[in-house]
Amino acid sequence: MNSFDIFVLPFAIGLYTLLIVFFAKVFDWIKHLPVGDRRKIGRGIRSRKLFGVVKEIFLESLIHRRIFKVNPLLGYMHMSLAFGWFLLIVLGAAESKIYGRDLLNTPWDPIFFKYFKHDTNEFHSAFFNFTMDFLLLFVLSGVFLAYLKRIYARLFGLKKTTKHIFFDRLAIISLWLIFPLRLLAESLTSGIYHNGGFLTDGLGSFLAGFMPVGHLEYTAWWLYSLSVGAFFVALPYSRYMHIPTEILLIAMRRFGIKTTTTFTNFSQIEVYSCPRCGICIDKCQMTSALGNEKPASVYFLNTIRAQKVKPGLSFDCMICGRCEQYCPVGISLMNHRLVQRNKLISNGYNFQFLKNGIPEKARIAYYAGCMTHLTPSIEKAMIKILEKAGTDFVFIDKDGGACCGRPMMLSGNFEGAEKLIEFNRNNILKSCADILVTSCAICYKVFKSNYDLPLKVLHHSEFILELVKSGKININKSGLRAVYHDPCELGRGSKVYEEPRELLSHALELVSTGYDRENALCCGGSLGNIMLGYEEKNKINAAVWKEMMVNDPEMLVTACPLCKKTFNKNAPVPVRDIAEIIADAVQISPVKPNHQLAPEQIAG
């Protein structure tokens, strides 16, 4: 079969450019990866994790499961384009190889197959003609939706879409043209030779009725080749680089590689895996409440990729984690923000003034945290509950104490945070406690993730729930209707969603909002954002209150002292901490006095 014409060149040049640029990048990434990470790849490839990699690549890169969760129509659009095109490539390759009886045919054989192959008498032609046309229709439906999305993004659940850079535009325009041009070229050829399936043959016969298909055919194939070639050339410099890079990302992530405190080549791979879908823009409260799109993660990753990170942008993020929660690629967006902060600021610290005291020994260590000290009602409630339950506890930071280190970490100063962690860790260990209880969600997050404590760390909502479950305290239920606000650091940060709700359901009636659990909003008081001023934080908070009040609750309950303080500023209904609710609902004298509990009785 003669399968060469000069018009295959744009396609071939595009394809080879893409392959060379991409593999040069991959080689560079892997070469400069930290040694530990390279070893993880070596081990991972030889392990069973590889099956998981293949499964995730299928589910995420082709089916786009996570986008389906955000919006089914958006998911379908991505699936039809990715999975449809993938099947077209696989089946097209199979068709050309079977027809030419040549396993090692050229890459353009399947692409321009219809132009070179005119007879349709082979026994498998009917199958391929039908399937290929069906798949083309499937992809075209996605292309149509992509056009529609430009005009009416709200239909796809998106309020804002990403603003594109030059190469993105070039790539998207050629991508939009590829499949309609393929349809046109194949139809015109089929109009002459009747070698197409239901779609191309039907359209071809129709066009042949009033058009000189014989003259137009060659031009159409040229345009088709040009559009594919242009897309391939633009791909490595555009957002579509995520298509090949995401496969690499999924594999490496499954092998246990992470972005931690430094920017490695794995972080670079994460940055290149960002498809700039823009889902994070809508999720960001800086956009929805303040109308400021700039800090959205998609644009931030853009600046990292272009190596133009500005301090203002990296500090202008609340680290609430909503973008990361909904990111279809699963990029560790919060870490990226902190790593860039770490690069920017002077990481000085001088904590020589911290002197470890000798705390009393007890079974339970209670750490209130800075923010709880600013909201003494929570502290009082906790002490009341601890005493009511007759627990043997020590109040670790009764006289103030040092900060837990999380705010320092959020500012990007990992080294300073490490010192504070070391100091507090020693203090906690010296108390010889078996359980550490904290009433601050921010402290809880850092205790859980960075302290590496050989004891059980409980947030006060978890701890009190254990007390209630084991009957150490009994509480009265009232008919009060309240809404529970998930603090970012406790919810998305530490995945504690159900315990506070279960505990509250013992004391009052919970009503839901549209923003529960993973979808919870940040109160606006965030310690993560260092740029936001008082008014802006208030504005965000006022917007959150609006969402909280949809079902007319009589009270707002939260589990973080900072959230409580922030909500208080604009409160239309009382705001209380979960500990205060329980302290008020505790029945009088449920337990014998001086009864000391063993920790295993309290918490498993």
Add this chain to the structure above:
Amino acid sequence: MNQDWGYGINKDRQIDFDRNDRRLAEYIRKYVPSYKLCISCGACTATCSTANLTDFYNIRRLNIFLMRGEIDEIAKHIDKCMFCGKCELVCPRGVNTRQVILIMKEGIKKIKQNEQL
């Protein structure tokens, strides 16, 4: 417990305001406009975790140094800040104190490297 509220009289000495180094103060005013709202009430210092644990450091005193242009003194103490953010929460004027500290650190770094502020 040592409660230095920052109202203690600073040591007697001559301050030459003609040679006052205002670079850092102006730098902060430029990037943290809310800093102009400060009335030196001392609420930040009263709540400061570090002030509670040290004899000297407190954010209000840093403010005085800043106004007097005593950048070396600030550089000596600024790194004691733990960034906990209590000062920001209690500030009655809504000054973004954490940003002040951050910009101060950045400014000092630039001054040490003889960069233009």
